[in-house]
Amino acid sequence: MNTGRRTGWKWLAGPALVAAAVTWAPTGWAAPADLARLIEAAKQEGEVHYIDALNQPKTQALLERAFRKKYGLPDSFTFTHTLRGTGEVVATVQQEIKAGQHTIDLVWVGAPAFFKAAAKEGHLLPYVPTEWKRYEPAAKRAGIEVDPPNWIAPAAYAFVPVWNRKCPGFASVQIKRWQDMLNPAFRGKAQIGDVRKSFTFAATWAGMEGTLGKDFIPRYVEITQPAIFFRTEESLQKVMSCEFPIQLWQLSGRVYQRVQEDPTLDLGVAWPEEGVVLLGVPMAILKGSQRPNAAKLLMEFLLSEEGMSAFITGEGVFSLREGFQIPAAVKKYTPDIGTVKAMPVNWGALTIPEVRRIQNEFRKILRVD
Amino acid sequence: MFRGRAATWPGAEPVLTVGAGLLVAALVLLPVGMLLYTSLRVEEFGEAAYFSLKNYTEFVVSPRILRSIGNTLIVSTGATLLAGFFGIGLAWSHARTNTPGRRILEPFTLVPFFLSPYVGAIAWSYLAAPRVGMLNGWLRWLFGLETDPLSVYNRWGIIWVLALFFTPVMYLFVIGSLRRMDPALEESARTSGSSILQTTRRVTLPLVTPAILSGAILVFVSSAGEFGVPLALGSPFKIETMTTQIYNLTSGSAIDYNASAALSTVLAALTLTFIYIHRRVVLPRGYTTITGRGYRPSLVALGRWRYVALSFNIAYLLMAVILPLLALFLVSISIRWEGRFDPRALTLANYAYVFTYPLSARAVWNSLKLAIAGATICMTLAILVGYTIHRGRGRGRAALDVLSSVPVGFPGIVLAMGILITYIRSPLYSTLWILLIGYITRYIPYGQRMVSSVLLALSPELDQSSRTSGASWITTLRRITLPLLKPGIVAGWLLLFMIFLREFPISVLLYKGGLEVLSVAVWYFVEHEGAVRTAAVAMVQVGLLLGAIFLFRRLAGADELAV
Amino acid sequence: MTDYLVVDGLRKAFGRETAVDGISFGVEKGKILTLLGPSGCGKTTTLRCIAGLEHPDAGAIVIDGETMTSARERLFVPPERRSVGLVFQSYAVWPHMTVAQNVSYPLEVRKWPRVEVAARVERVLEMVGLSRYRDQYATKLSGGQQQRVALARALIFNPRLLLFDEPLSNLDAKLREQLRMEIVHLQREVGITSVYVTHDQAEAMVISDRIIVMNRGRIEQEGDARTIYTHPANRFVAQFIGQANLISGQVMEVDGLDGSLRVDVALGAGGRAPLRALPPGAGLQRGMRVLILIRPEDIEVGPAGATSRDNGLEGTVVSAVYMGQYLDYQVDVAGVRIRAQAKPGAPYRGGDRVALGVPPAACFCIPEESDGQ
Missing domain, CATH: 2.40.50.140 (Nucleic acid-binding proteins)
Structure with a gap:
């Protein structure tokens, strides 16, 4: 029964693809008339719901204000956002696809393996936003995988070492290279991200293994005996409270956010010489979406000047938009992506089974269940 | 047996009692059945599903899951022993000794029973985490230590917090048994020439043993099914238990409902086995030592030792109530938390944040809505089911009795798993209704017990005399049965209200964006908002629970605290 | 003349235990019949079948020519439509109501006008000597007074039949004798057809017009007090009575x-x-x-x-x-x-x-x- 339905979808997917290509390929972007039609249709649908692993409530508030303003959406239009960990985002969306119960319209999460599988199964609604062409060159340069019209990736981030200079013994800590993390003084005070629950940690693990060698992480684990935290927000709080003052993988954008709130913080952020694993954050509309026009409009917005500006001001990560003016406060922690050395990652090899393998490797090395 | 003609038989009784019976049966059997079914399936995303025992023969027995099962057994055993030590000691000192202030201490001893163990674990991490624990700070300063003497981030920490919070369970069983015991049993030992301490050891203790075993089994089963405490104190520090693994399999990227269902089934089998042993082995051993006479048992005069007993009492209250709540409070009014309370950096901004941030603000309302609706629906069903079991004449009464107590054997997270996979395809999914269904299914036994205990104490002749006076079944229910059941209904409602206000494992598994409840907000704040705001949202929950306890004592009376 | 109450071939089992094993008897209008026997003989079950509190397995019960229970016709009139007053051993006085509320209840559920209810409650309470307790909570009274409340409650709606289920067993000996006489007087005064269940032969002899001695769900002997005492039908009756x-x-x-x-x-x-x-x-x-x-x-x-x-x-x-x-x-x-x-x-x-x-x-x-x- 299942297979029958699936072949049915595949059979439909082909013509749909062609139709999409015919609609979008000649112009490459939506003409103003199309946009007006999209806005009207979105208003009719009355709601849009996206899920991601990054956007903090403040960022979401910025985005919502700009979104409503740009398209003149009425107050009755509902803009819903769910924030979960990368693994949970994927799990939630998979669950909705499986159950055929769609509450989510757009998914935006750093798990390219999921997008590849979902595109193959025909669960994504092909769509290329008007301004995608401004993003494509930077994505290509940074080696970030995309697959338009199925899915695109307008932003990126990287996990880097972060520490709290205010904590006893950390005032003079300097991290220039990843190797500097292998310091016995950090024993019992360090953290590592929970690879078991996250695609992005797993990808970072894979990239670092490639550049730094297979023994780097085992040595870090052995020397520092790190605690394991999953959410970047929680783990940064543990850094701030001096409970675990240094960590291997944090988002520079999170540091930026906390400093915005409390300028007295003195947190160190390192961009190691060996380079970092640049993680694209793919975005796609779900085929089962009940509100495809609102989803398309949201995607248009997120890639627009206004959308990207609100997003980066909120989250402080890399934008792939060409000629984007990075706010000065962000730039202190997250440099221009063009100046960052990227560790090579074979994204094609990073399939779901490979992620599982890495996660089991993590279990073994960390001796966790 | 025959029934009357429709013309002479009012329809309300069979419709309501059979309807409630069937509803309870469906509520309980569906998730349990789905859990079993799912555990026997292998369903990979994008591949054809098939039946297999693989989840059991490969996953459950894999070394990492066996280690988690081992951890569950270790922390549950440890918590049972420690709670036994606290519970028996406190009960004995209150019921059988002249410990000063025991009348005042008694109600406070029960307070942890009504608070959330998950919040307790968070509070204890503010007290005894390495580097940032307040107690660690004090001890370092007091003894000039270089390193931290305490850490709750290990098995001992989990055992400690579980034991503190489940001590009241043990205490209630033991003090109940001590209070019901015929003093003549002890007096005859005394007149036979044994000293009061000999009597305690040779007569009192053996008579209380069945109650101790009952308490121990309940503490063990509750500890094994507890999710919040190992999540807070174990998971980030490499200690996984069965409940955290069940959760990991539903939340991480390694999501696998089939494996999760299999592990859930194993955990349910473990707890059901203990409950079966309890019913078959322990309960029949219980001595009937009840007498109608209200003689006060003779008290052991402890002499100078009574101050030791008092210190023991105060130490327990410090550990279980005062210190954790104090820590929560101090952290919640701090601008930032770095392990030391700074009286110069105080703020109410954290509370303002909790009440203005949409997620936590709606969590308060969602929790209140669910607690009120859940307690009301649950008690309504409990009344109908309890009435059917104890007053009805249908055939399914024994089955209904079993069915409506079975969920007790299912830890919250296990039942939530079953409910998730049962209702995920229904329109109830992603609405508050699925949480409501989860709460009701899991806690219908509590309501049923409260109703049944009152019903058992009420003579059925009170109802029957109303019928022979000319009142129909429904009039009798309204004018006689319900008013007589009122104490049980009020107590049951308030108990369920409190349980639902703090419920965590079912909520965290079933909630979706917009459906957050208080415990989920606490958990979300732990992961996203840091210590001070977490403490504030936890304090909101604690405040509501303490208010409910106050109400409980006012409305239901102190005796009803003994569940 | 046919009997006012007819019990015909009544049978009732609880699981494998047969409580009433096919018994038949009748009571004349205005008379009081006692079912006498040891505990477990089926007398209370018989009474509860008459009241409609048990569903018999077989047999029929007819009150004043109206069939209340008939297993063959699958007919069962619920207790509230039988107009039968029942006085329980446990008094079954409702603790959440005052004496007057207890006693007026049967009239209230029959939707009598309030004024008439008040007057009738007054009269019945006077009859049982409880007028000055009318506003007290019933369970605050002594056992004897509670049983009077129960009696008043059973009488107030002029039932066709008054049933007593060991009403005096929970009282002490002196009070029992006193109340026994009061019941006899009341029954005679009101002239209400009654069935009285007891295991106390002295009580049976004082109260009854006729006595049925029951054992193991069957009738051993039926007759007036003197016959049963002087001419017992068998060893059981001889030993049980006196x-x-x-x-x-x-x-x-x-x-x-x-x-x-x-x-x-x-x-x-x-x-x-x-x-x-x-x-x-x-x-x-x-x-x-x-x-x-x-x-x-x-x-x-x-x-x-x-x-x-x-x-x-x-x-x-x-x-x-x-x-x-x-x-x-x-x-x-x-x-x-x-x-x-x-x-x-x-x-x-x-x-x-x-x-x-x-x-x-x-x-x-x-x-x-x-x-x-």
């Missing part, structure tokens, strides 16, 4: 003149003695095995050697207990223990030889065949 010496024997001779029997009584150690006795009716023949019932109060105790009278037996006093109104003797007659209650005038002691005199009229023969055991 105190009884039962001696087995064999009919030696049937006297054609006055119908009296000469019975050879078996004594211990193979001894035998002849007794003259009265037959239960016609039909006893020579050679039949019988039980001879002698009530202890009918036996005269005299000095040994004075055995010239009829039915003289000689024995040794085992014990003599002073009971106030009489002396209670246990006498060993050749190995058979006989109990006698004599005027305290002749104080024999343990070990004394005595002669026991039993008038033939006090020796009642029960055929062994009809012995229900």
Whole structure:
């Protein structure tokens, strides 16, 4: 029964693809008339719901204000956002696809393996936003995988070492290279991200293994005996409270956010010489979406000047938009992506089974269940 | 047996009692059945599903899951022993000794029973985490230590917090048994020439043993099914238990409902086995030592030792109530938390944040809505089911009795798993209704017990005399049965209200964006908002629970605290 | 004339336990019938079937010509439509209501006008002597007063039938006697047809127009108090009602003149003695095995050697207990223990030889065949 339905979808997917290509390929972007039609249709649908692993409530508030303003959406239009960990985002969306119960319209999460599988199964609604062409060159340069019209990736981030200079013994800590993390003084005070629950940690693990060698992480684990935290927000709080003052993988954008709130913080952020694993954050509309026009409009917005500006001001990560003016406060922690050395990652090899393998490797090395 | 003609038989009784019976049966059997079914399936995303025992023969027995099962057994055993030590000691000192202030201490001893163990674990991490624990700070300063003497981030920490919070369970069983015991049993030992301490050891203790075993089994089963405490104190520090693994399999990227269902089934089998042993082995051993006479048992005069007993009492209250709540409070009014309370950096901004941030603000309302609706629906069903079991004449009464107590054997997270996979395809999914269904299914036994205990104490002749006076079944229910059941209904409602206000494992598994409840907000704040705001949202929950306890004592009376 | 209450072939089992095993009886209008028997004999179950609180497995119950229960017609009238007042052993007085609220309840559920309810409650409370307690909570009253509340509640709506389920068993002896008389007076005064269940034979005798002795779900005997006491139908009834010496024997001779029997009584150690006795009716023949019932109060105790009278037996006093109104003797007659209650005038002691005199009229023969055991 299942297979029958699936072949049915595949059979439909082909013509749909062609139709999409015919609609979008000649112009490459939506003409103003199309946009007006999209806005009207979105208003009719009355709601849009996206899920991601990054956007903090403040960022979401910025985005919502700009979104409503740009398209003149009425107050009755509902803009819903769910924030979960990368693994949970994927799990939630998979669950909705499986159950055929769609509450989510757009998914935006750093798990390219999921997008590849979902595109193959025909669960994504092909769509290329008007301004995608401004993003494509930077994505290509940074080696970030995309697959338009199925899915695109307008932003990126990287996990880097972060520490709290205010904590006893950390005032003079300097991290220039990843190797500097292998310091016995950090024993019992360090953290590592929970690879078991996250695609992005797993990808970072894979990239670092490639550049730094297979023994780097085992040595870090052995020397520092790190605690394991999953959410970047929680783990940064543990850094701030001096409970675990240094960590291997944090988002520079999170540091930026906390400093915005409390300028007295003195947190160190390192961009190691060996380079970092640049993680694209793919975005796609779900085929089962009940509100495809609102989803398309949201995607248009997120890639627009206004959308990207609100997003980066909120989250402080890399934008792939060409000629984007990075706010000065962000730039202190997250440099221009063009100046960052990227560790090579074979994204094609990073399939779901490979992620599982890495996660089991993590279990073994960390001796966790 | 025959029934009357429709013309002479009012329809309300069979419709309501059979309807409630069937509803309870469906509520309980569906998730349990789905859990079993799912555990026997292998369903990979994008591949054809098939039946297999693989989840059991490969996953459950894999070394990492066996280690988690081992951890569950270790922390549950440890918590049972420690709670036994606290519970028996406190009960004995209150019921059988002249410990000063025991009348005042008694109600406070029960307070942890009504608070959330998950919040307790968070509070204890503010007290005894390495580097940032307040107690660690004090001890370092007091003894000039270089390193931290305490850490709750290990098995001992989990055992400690579980034991503190489940001590009241043990205490209630033991003090109940001590209070019901015929003093003549002890007096005859005394007149036979044994000293009061000999009597305690040779007569009192053996008579209380069945109650101790009952308490121990309940503490063990509750500890094994507890999710919040190992999540807070174990998971980030490499200690996984069965409940955290069940959760990991539903939340991480390694999501696998089939494996999760299999592990859930194993955990349910473990707890059901203990409950079966309890019913078959322990309960029949219980001595009937009840007498109608209200003689006060003779008290052991402890002499100078009574101050030791008092210190023991105060130490327990410090550990279980005062210190954790104090820590929560101090952290919640701090601008930032770095392990030391700074009286110069105080703020109410954290509370303002909790009440203005949409997620936590709606969590308060969602929790209140669910607690009120859940307690009301649950008690309504409990009344109908309890009435059917104890007053009805249908055939399914024994089955209904079993069915409506079975969920007790299912830890919250296990039942939530079953409910998730049962209702995920229904329109109830992603609405508050699925949480409501989860709460009701899991806690219908509590309501049923409260109703049944009152019903058992009420003579059925009170109802029957109303019928022979000319009142129909429904009039009798309204004018006689319900008013007589009122104490049980009020107590049951308030108990369920409190349980639902703090419920965590079912909520965290079933909630979706917009459906957050208080415990989920606490958990979300732990992961996203840091210590001070977490403490504030936890304090909101604690405040509501303490208010409910106050109400409980006012409305239901102190005796009803003994569940 | 047909009976006001008819119970026909009533049968009720609880699981494998048969509580009532096909019994039938009737009660005339205005009369009071007692179901008497040991606990577990089925008397309360019978009563509850009449009230409609149990569903019988078989049989029919008819009140005033109206069928209430009929297993064959699958008819069952619920208790509230039977107009039957029931007084429970446990009083079943509602603790959350005052005396007046308890008593007015049956009228309220019948939607009587408030004024009439008040007047009637007043009258009934006066009848049971509880007027000054009307606004007290019923369970604050003494047991006797609570039972009066229950009685008032059962009477107030003029039921067709008043049922009593051991109403006095929870009261102390003095109060029991007092309330027993009040119930008799009330029942006579109101003239209400009643069924009374008790295990107390003295209560049954005082209260009843007729008595049914029940055992193991069956009727052992039905009759008025005197018949049941003096002419028990079988060993069970003889032993259950009053105190009884039962001696087995064999009919030696049937006297054609006055119908009296000469019975050879078996004594211990193979001894035998002849007794003259009265037959239960016609039909006893020579050679039949019988039980001879002698009530202890009918036996005269005299000095040994004075055995010239009829039915003289000689024995040794085992014990003599002073009971106030009489002396209670246990006498060993050749190995058979006989109990006698004599005027305290002749104080024999343990070990004394005595002669026991039993008038033939006090020796009642029960055929062994009809012995229900």
